[in-house]
Amino acid sequence: MKMEEMPLSSPDNTKLEALMHDIYSELVEDACLGLCFEVHRAVKQGYFFLGEPDQESMKEFEIVDQPGVDIFGQVFNQWKNKECECPNCNRLIAASRFAPHLEKCLGMGRNSSRIASRRLARNNMSKSESDQEDNDDLNDNDWSYGAEKKGEPNQNSPRRSKSLKPKNGEKVLVKRSKYNHNTGISYESLGPEEVRSLLTMVLCPSRSQRCPQHTDEQRRAVRVFLLGPPALHSAELESHSFDIPDGQMSRLQWVESPNVSPSDSASSKASTNHPDSRRPKKKKTLSLNSGGGSGGLTEGSGSSAQSSLSLSSRKKKPKLSAAFISSIYDDLN
Amino acid sequence: MSPAGCPHVNGFKVDNWKQNLRLIYQCFVWSGSAETRKRKAKSCICHMCGTHLNRLHSCLYCVFFACFAKKHIHEHAKSKRHNLAIDLLYGGIYCFMCQDYIYDKEMEQIAKEEQRKAWKMQVLDFDFDSCVGIGEKYSTWEPTKKELELLRHNPKRRRITSNCTIGLRGLINLGNTCFMNCIVQALTHTPLLRDFFLSDRHKCEMQSNSCLVCEMSQLFQEFYSGHRSPHVPFRLLHLVWTHARHLAGYEQQDAHEFLIAALDVLHRHCKDDNGKKANNPNHCNCIIDQIFTGGLQSDVTCQVCHGVSTTIDPFWDISLDLPGSSTPFWPLSPGGEVSVLNGESHSTGATTLMDCLRRFTRPEHLGSSAKIKCSGCHSYQESTKQLTMKKLPIVACFHLKRFEHSAKLRRKITTYVSFPLELDMTPFMASSKESRMNGQYQQTVDPFNNDNKYSLFAVVNHQGTLESGHYTTFIRQHKDQWFKCDDAIITKASIKDVLDSEGYLLFYHKQFLEYE
Numbered sequence: 001m002k003m004e005e006m007p008l009s010s011p012d013n014t015k016l017e018a019l020m021h022d023i024y025s026e027l028v029e030d031a032c033l034g035l036c037f038e039v040h041r042a043v044k045q046g047y048f049f050l051g052e053p054d055q056e057s058m059k060e061f062e063i064v065d066q067p068g069v070d071i072f073g074q075v076f077n078q079w080k081n082k083e084c085e086c087p088n089c090n091r092l093i094a095a096s097r098f099a100p101h102l103e104k105c106l107g108m109g110r111n112s113s114r115i116a117s118r119r120l121a122r123n124n125m126s127k128s129e130s131d132q133e134d135n136d137d138l139n140d141n142d143w144s145y146g147a148e149k150k151g152e153p154n155q156n157s158p159r160r161s162k163s164l165k166p167k168n169g170e171k172v173l174v175k176r177s178k179y180n181h182n183t184g185i186s187y188e189s190l191g192p193e194e195v196r197s198l199l200t201m202v203l204c205p206s207r208s209q210r211c212p213q214h215t216d217e218q219r220r221a222v223r224v225f226l227l228g229p230p231a232l233h234s235a236e237l238e239s240h241s242f243d244i245p246d247g248q249m250s251r252l253q254w255v256e257s258p259n260v261s262p263s264d265s266a267s268s269k270a271s272t273n274h275p276d277s278r279r280p281k282k283k284k285t286l287s288l289n290s291g292g293g294s295g296g297l298t299e300g301s302g303s304s305a306q307s308s309l310s311l312s313s314r315k316k317k318p319k320l321s322a323a324f325i326s327s328i329y330d331d332l333n
Numbered sequence: 334m335s336p337a338g339c340p341h342v343n344g345f346k347v348d349n350w351k352q353n354l355r356l357i358y359q360c361f362v363w364s365g366s367a368e369t370r371k372r373k374a375k376s377c378i379c380h381m382c383g384t385h386l387n388r389l390h391s392c393l394y395c396v397f398f399a400c401f402a403k404k405h406i407h408e409h410a411k412s413k414r415h416n417l418a419i420d421l422l423y424g425g426i427y428c429f430m431c432q433d434y435i436y437d438k439e440m441e442q443i444a445k446e447e448q449r450k451a452w453k454m455q456v457l458d459f460d461f462d463s464c465v466g467i468g469e470k471y472s473t474w475e476p477t478k479k480e481l482e483l484l485r486h487n488p489k490r491r492r493i494t495s496n497c498t499i500g501l502r503g504l505i506n507l508g509n510t511c512f513m514n515c516i517v518q519a520l521t522h523t524p525l526l527r528d529f530f531l532s533d534r535h536k537c538e539m540q541s542n543s544c545l546v547c548e549m550s551q552l553f554q555e556f557y558s559g560h561r562s563p564h565v566p567f568r569l570l571h572l573v574w575t576h577a578r579h580l581a582g583y584e585q586q587d588a589h590e591f592l593i594a595a596l597d598v599l600h601r602h603c604k605d606d607n608g609k610k611a612n613n614p615n616h617c618n619c620i621i622d623q624i625f626t627g628g629l630q631s632d633v634t635c636q637v638c639h640g641v642s643t644t645i646d647p648f649w650d651i652s653l654d655l656p657g658s659s660t661p662f663w664p665l666s667p668g669g670e671v672s673v674l675n676g677e678s679h680s681t682g683a684t685t686l687m688d689c690l691r692r693f694t695r696p697e698h699l700g701s702s703a704k705i706k707c708s709g710c711h712s713y714q715e716s717t718k719q720l721t722m723k724k725l726p727i728v729a730c731f732h733l734k735r736f737e738h739s740a741k742l743r744r745k746i747t748t749y750v751s752f753p754l755e756l757d758m759t760p761f762m763a764s765s766k767e768s769r770m771n772g773q774y775q776q777t778v779d780p781f782n783n784d785n786k787y788s789l790f791a792v793v794n795h796q797g798t799l800e801s802g803h804y805t806t807f808i809r810q811h812k813d814q815w816f817k818c819d820d821a822i823i824t825k826a827s828i829k830d831v832l833d834s835e836g837y838l839l840f841y842h843k844q845f846l847e848y849e
Contacts, residue, residue, distance in 0.1 A: 026386055030422060033388070037423050041436060044337045047476050050484045053492035061497045061559065065825040071498050072561040076822050082505050084567040095565045099508030102571060108578065 337436035339428050345393055345417055351443060354393070358447035361391055361398075362424045365454030377421055381405040390427065393417040401427075424448070491559055495811040500527075502556045503563030503821035507570055511820055512588040515804040516595060517566060518818040519791040519840055520549075521556050522808040523728055529620045531557065539602065545572050545595075546602045563821035573598065588793055588804050589650070589732045589838060596621055596649050625649045627726035630763045632719045633705055634696075640709035645723050650730040650838075653689040657748045659739045686731065686752040686839070694721050694761045721763040727846065729758070729787060731839040736799055745799045752792075752839055754832065758785040783845040792831055793838035807831045 042048035064073040082095035088105045107116065361377060364370040378385055379400040387402035394415035399405035406418050407429065416429040424444045425434045476484060493499050500522075504514040520526060529535075530553040535546050548569050555564045573580060577594040580586060603619035626647050633642045654660050696719040699705065704713035735746045759765055762785060790809040795802050806818045807826055817826040 034423060037425055037434070040434060041337075044434075044436060045475070046337075046481060047484075050476070050481070051490065051492070053490045053494070054488055057489050057491055058494070061491070061499055063496050063498050063825065070503070071501060071816065071823050071825060074561060079503075079505060079563055079821050082563075082565055084565045087568060087571045095505045095507060095567065097508055098565075098567050099510050099570065102567075102574065106571075106574065108574065 338438065339431045339435040341416055341428050341430045342426075342435070342437050342440065346439070351439075354440060354443050355447060357391060357393070357419060358424060358444060359451070361421050362419065362444075363448050363451035365451035373421075379403075379405055381408070389421045390418040391421055393419055393426075495814070498561070499559055500557055500810060501816060501818075501823050502558075502560065503818070503823050505563050505565045506820040507565070507567060509586075510566075510570060511804040512586045512591050513566065513570060513573070514820055515588050515793045515806040515818070516592045517552065517569070518806040518808055519592075519793060519838070520595075521553060522791055522810065523624065523840070524790070524842060525624050525727060526620065527553060534620070535603070543572055543575060544602050545569075545576060545598045548572050549599065576601075587736065588795070589652075592730070592838065593649060596625055624727045625730070627722065627729065628724035630721050630723040632721070632766075633699075634717050634719070635705070635707040635709060635714045636716055637714045638707060638709040640707060642705075642708065649726075650732050651690075651693065652732040652734055653686075653693055654734055655689065655746050655748050655750065656684050657746045658734065658737055659741070684748060684750050686750060686756070689731075689733070689750065690758075690761050694719065694766075719766070721766045722758060722761050723763045725758055725762070725785060725843070727843045729841045729843075731841070733837055733839070735795065735835075735837055743799055745795075745797075745802075747835065750836055752789065752832070752836055754789050754828065755844075756787040756789070756841055758787060784847070786844040787841035788844050789831075789839065790842045791838075791840035792834060792836055793840075794834050795837045796835075804837075807834065 039048065063071045065071070066073075069075055080096075083092050084095050084098055085091070086093050086098070086101060086105055088102065093101045359365070360369055361373055364373045374385075377389055377391075377398050379387070379389060380398055382400060382403060382405060384400055384403075387400035389398055390401050390406040391398050392406070392409055392413070392415045394417065395413070397409055397413075397415075398421070399409050401407075401420070410416055410418065410429040418427045418429070419425070420427065420434075426437065426440060427433070428435045491499060504517060506514065530550045533550075535550050537544050537547050539547075552564075552566070552569065573591075573595065576598045580591060580594050600617065600619055600621040603621055626649060628645045629648045629651075631644050631646065634640070635642075696717045698717050699715065701715055705716045706712070707714045707716070731752075733750055737744050737746060759782070792807040794805050794807070796805070797803055803819075807815055807830070808818060809815055813828070815826045815828055815831050817824050817830070
């Protein structure tokens, strides 16, 4: 029977109310008793007063509310010397300068991307310049080399030729360069341009692609010497557009290799004398190359690095090769 | 023997005393099953006066119940020399020789075990299917003997009272990072988030040490360490920039953007705290979602057939347009609505937060150029769209759109918007809208419905222009104390300071938290 349904003026009602009151007061009393037991136990076990704060600590952590000081009672702006360790480069940086440092350190933000894109742009022109490039815009000396700090008279090519040439006992640091002597690079993984620049370095220690001492032909000669015919073929075919029937291509390769190594005078002469002797000579040359050609090659190549080579222009190349083979024949015979 | 025990129990601890004691606890003290409850109710009466009440005790040596209040149990003890009795309500053991309740280690162990058993049984006895299964009765922490010793030897206590600086700490500006500092202050003073981290609830699943939630946890430790010098949040900055690349860069950022990015990264890193895989964004149960995620209902009503298409999207904040922006603010709605909640009137002239919310939830007529395909009419029709709150988050963040980046101009809108200390979100709920549509125009305030009542606890302000400015935060501690956090400087503030400030990000916390 619900409470709400009971009529208010019934004699049972007072009994019910009394009962309700009894139950209610019992519940309250039981709850109070429970609390008493808790406190009693805590006191008897000895941990009742343990959590009470001590006066000293209360005073220490009190809030201060006065002008000129913060809630800890400290004067404003006394925290100039805070430092922190950069998680990226582990250097100790002043706290108020941490954000700009981190931006450059991680290579993000607009400044860094500007530097990076400029670096990439110059990388195509000259590799030596690129190494020094990002030092220009950085305030902090993140990447400082001993070479960089020397005074440079030449403004057009700053810090270029002098500092990068290895001198006695001086190390040249190359930052983020693929062309590290210590790492083994497989030539297959490099593109033709990269191969070109890589081998240029071998020829000339100045590591410049525009070194005035050597010509393109000389560089090409070294390339072929080191890489052999296939690489040369692919590099050369890209630049010329002469028609070679497919079947002839392999033979042409064979033919072309001895072409590079010989002395210049002989080849240039040969080209002018025998412009059309290409096709008939091929069969001969193929057999020759499989046998003694390699021997001739080695001999020829031994001298190539030291002597200054000059080859005729690329357009004449096919004819040149054929003609030249005949001259080798002549020499050998 | 501990000081809480007594030597007189030794007389009791003979033969099969443990089993006897267990039996007493099971039958007469902690009644687990309905059967034992009945038995207790029937048989436990004072053998001398017949009462059920008055602190009934049972003799430990024989089967005798008597009340304490009328000293009937004392008489029994004296006459029979049975000097131990047990209180049938709480299981405490009384020694008549010591004339006090005593606490014997072995006997207490038995009592605890029996209580746990009875509690578990009680839960199983419930017959409603949605019983959570409490399982374990909550017991307060009690120090062990070793701990007691340590605590006695070290009397210094760091206790958080209302006049205490613990929990407050300045943050060093790392170079235009006030946008980060202000959000960190707001988050560290979000009560639920604080409780989550201080109770060490985050269990890190990440292999590397680049978890932002761990860093957040560390941040709370720093704030509650009692240190007075400002904290240098360099690790936090590094982690945020690593995980939210679009924010990286040494330039001035928007605090609101940072808040959303930070919540996003925290949410992503938080996934497995409840032991559930949360790949589905709708079912994530991480602390961030529990606190910050609400549901926004969008109703598109076709003007022709009046069919309504409803979608509910999750949200972490509400961005509100302001008067003075290029988007039209007044009039609020086709009909115009009046609300008497929050004691407002438009005679003052100042725009209020309620105005902004009313505008946000007004039915908007989508023009003829934006016809929606109606599934009822099977053709493109003009429609009205209305946003309402389907589910309110525990912490509601309101973003006042003060930075205008329209095609024509870029400026900061400095219009003063007054916001209340207490906010009732009832008129903006989806359920309220339904009752409005059913004809109940005026919302009667239900004093017992506390679901939608919110209290302000943090305000982020921006001073300055669009290009360069400075962020500060007002935060609330200990119910009614407010503090201003200006990077490394924390000072006390008045409620008036807070309510008079311009306001950019407003953080409200639900007043009453219900079980789900």
